[in-house]
Amino acid sequence: MRNKPYLKPRELARSITKIENGSESVEDIISRLKLEEVEASVIGVTGPPGVGKSTLLDQLIRRFRKDNKTVAVVAIDPTSFLSGGALLGDRIRMQKNSVDSGVFIRSMATRGHLGGLNERTGEVVSLLKNSGFDVVIIETVGVGQTEVEIIKIADTIVALTSPTHGDEIQMMKAGIYEIADIIVLNKCDYKGSERIYRDLCNMTHSMNSKKEIPVIKMIAAEQEGVSELLEALENRI
Amino acid sequence: MSENNIIRVCVAKPGLDGHDRGAKVLSRALKDAGMEVIYTGIRQTPEQIVETCIQEDVNCLLLSLLSGAHNHLFPKIATLLKEQGGDDILVIGGGVIPDEDDEFLMKNGIDKIFHTGTSTEETIEYIKSKIKFNA
Numbered sequence: 001m002r003n004k005p006y007l008k009p010r011e012l013a014r015s016i017t018k019i020e021n022g023s024e025s026v027e028d029i030i031s032r033l034k035l036e037e038v039e040a041s042v043i044g045v046t047g048p049p050g051v052g053k054s055t056l057l058d059q060l061i062r063r064f065r066k067d068n069k070t071v072a073v074v075a076i077d078p079t080s081f082l083s084g085g086a087l088l089g090d091r092i093r094m095q096k097n098s099v100d101s102g103v104f105i106r107s108m109a110t111r112g113h114l115g116g117l118n119e120r121t122g123e124v125v126s127l128l129k130n131s132g133f134d135v136v137i138i139e140t141v142g143v144g145q146t147e148v149e150i151i152k153i154a155d156t157i158v159a160l161t162s163p164t165h166g167d168e169i170q171m172m173k174a175g176i177y178e179i180a181d182i183i184v185l186n187k188c189d190y191k192g193s194e195r196i197y198r199d200l201c202n203m204t205h206s207m208n209s210k211k212e213i214p215v216i217k218m219i220a221a222e223q224e225g226v227s228e229l230l231e232a233l234e235n236r237i
Numbered sequence: 238m239s240e241n242n243i244i245r246v247c248v249a250k251p252g253l254d255g256h257d258r259g260a261k262v263l264s265r266a267l268k269d270a271g272m273e274v275i276y277t278g279i280r281q282t283p284e285q286i287v288e289t290c291i292q293e294d295v296n297c298l299l300l301s302l303l304s305g306a307h308n309h310l311f312p313k314i315a316t317l318l319k320e321q322g323g324d325d326i327l328v329i330g331g332g333v334i335p336d337e338d339d340e341f342l343m344k345n346g347i348d349k350i351f352h353t354g355t356s357t358e359e360t361i362e363y364i365k366s367k368i369k370f371n372a
Contacts, residue, residue, distance in 0.1 A: 010322035013294040021242050084243070085268040091289065092278040098285045105292055109273050111243070 004070045004132035006035060009104065012131055016106055019123050026123040035130040042125060042136045043233065044154030046116065046176050049142025051160045052186040054093035056220040056229075057139055061103055062096060063230055069134035070102040074124055076117055078141050079109040086110075090139055104133070115149030116140040122153045145175035156236050158229070161200075162187040168199035177203075180213060182232050184225070188217045244368050245295045249277040249286040251314060254304035259332065263299065266357035272364075283310060287317040290326055296368045299360075300330040300347075307334050308341060315346025327367050331355065 005012070015033070018024040029035075043060075045053050057073060064071050075090035086109035094105060106124070113119040117140060128136045140150050150157060159180035161171070164187070171177055183204060185197055197217055204213040214232045218225030248264045250257055257279050264276045275293050277286060290298050298318070300311055307330060315328050330342065331351040339350045348367070351360055 008322075009288070009291045013292050017294045079273075080268060083269045083271045085271040086273045087264060087268045088273055088275045088293075091275060091293075095278060095285070099282070099288055107273075107275055107293060109243075 002036075002132065004038070004134070005072075005102070005104065006130075006132040007033065009101075012104065012127075013106070015127060016124050019127060020108065020118065020120050022120075026126045029127060030130050035127075035132075037130045038132055038134070040129040040133055040136050041233075042129070042138070042153060042155045044138045044140065044150040044157045045160070046140040046143055046147075046150050046157065046180075047160030047184075047186075048144070048165055051142070051162050051165065052218075052220045053139050053142075053160055054090040056158075056160065056184070056186065056218070056226070057090075057137060058094045058096055059220055059223055059226045060137065060230070061094060063226060064135050065100065065102055068102075070132065071104075072128040072131070072133040072136045073103070073105045073139065074121060074128070074136070075105065075107050075139040076121065076141050077107065077109055079111050104128070110141060114147070116143050116147030117149050117153070125153055143176055145173060148176060148179050150176075151179045156181045156233060158182045158184060158233075160184045160186050161196075163190040163193040163196045167196070168203065171200060171203050181236060182229065183213060183215045184218050184229060185215060186218045186220050186225075188225070189219050189222075193217070242370055244272040244297065244364065245275070245293060246272050246297045246299055246364065247275045247277065247286070247290050247293060247295045248299045248301065249281055249289070249314075250279045250301050251281050251283060251286055251310045252302060252304055252306045253280060254302055254306075254332075255279050256303045257301070259303075260301040263301070263331075263357060263360065267361060267364075270361045270365075272361075283314045283317050286314055287321055287323065290318060290323055291321050295326060297327040297329065297364050300328070300332075302330065302332040302334070305333065307332070308338055311342055311347050312345035319346070327364065329360075329363070331360070
């Protein structure tokens with residue numbers, strides 16, 4: 001029985017690069033390195049730019065680590081249409097979890113792919129699931145209303161919004177809130193949060209009466225609401 | 238030889254220096270030059286910086302320091318990087334570094350030092366000239 005995670009960081013990182021650039025397939029890597037899949041939960045965290053995804057991720061990682069779970073994160077940021085480059089700025093908000101061999105964070109740029117992810121995100125997640133991580137979390141780019149590709153990869157989708165991101169009508173539109181398993185109303189210290197919270201609860205109740213979609217009030221920067229989110233995740237896993 | 242086909246750079250600020258205007262200007266310039274840039278933020282330990290470089294499989298580490306601790310911190314980071322398998326990562330530095338310290342730093346794992354007044358273009362051209370990809 002190998003120790004988790006199974007690979008040294010350097011080897012894992014290099015393998016991710018090979019997958020991203022198409023020089024080796026994930027199946028070949030898994031077979032070559034004789035990796036074995038464990039029961040990993042894959043959580044997708046999505047929402048508009050600046051809503052607090054990375055801040056929330058930092059909290060989630062800490063709590064999973066307290067439970068002795070190993071965590072891998074893929075954090076995606078947009079590639080510049082003009083230059084082909086990218087500023088990968090999600091990791092900077094997850095600093096409290098650094099230098100911990102039970103945490104592996106990889107930043108990826110979309111590299112022109114639409115849908116909220118990098119084209120090879122699914123394969124990278126596959127590799128991470130086979131590398132001995134208990135939880136794999138994907139942070140999509142800051143999404144608008146149409147980037148829903150995360151639904152193909154994650155078991156559970158957490159969609160964030162905030163009181164400044166629009167009213168009830170906005171929430172009713174097609175897009176990420178339709179595919180969410182859990183909705184988080186972050187930045188609840190902002191004005192108008194109570195009203196939006198009630199609107200969201202009404203909306204999720206009428207959307208699909210078979211599936212219960214919790215709406216969680218949160219101030220991620222102050223750890224408020226994180227326990228409730230973890231409980232909701234626990235109920236799903 | 239790198240497996241990458243896009244240059245990935247880590248821009249890092251080690252130690253207790255909180256002046257990050259230069260690091261941010263450079264991060265943006267590198268992005269505009271077509272590179273994928275991971276900016277670590279300020280007050281990073283050598284261990285944090287090396288962990289980032291390894292996990293992100295970067296081609297280049299750019300250290301920015303204005304506090305004067307470069308002779309201590311830069312070689313320490315370069316050594317840690319080597320120990321963790323990152324000896325093929327180009328390590329360059331900039332900030333407030335006297336000319337006379339260049340020799341010591343270049344003997345201790347730093348490829349080149351860019352002094353105050355260097356243009357972003359010069360730094361970008363240097364990185365591009367040193368990173369070779371698999372065809």
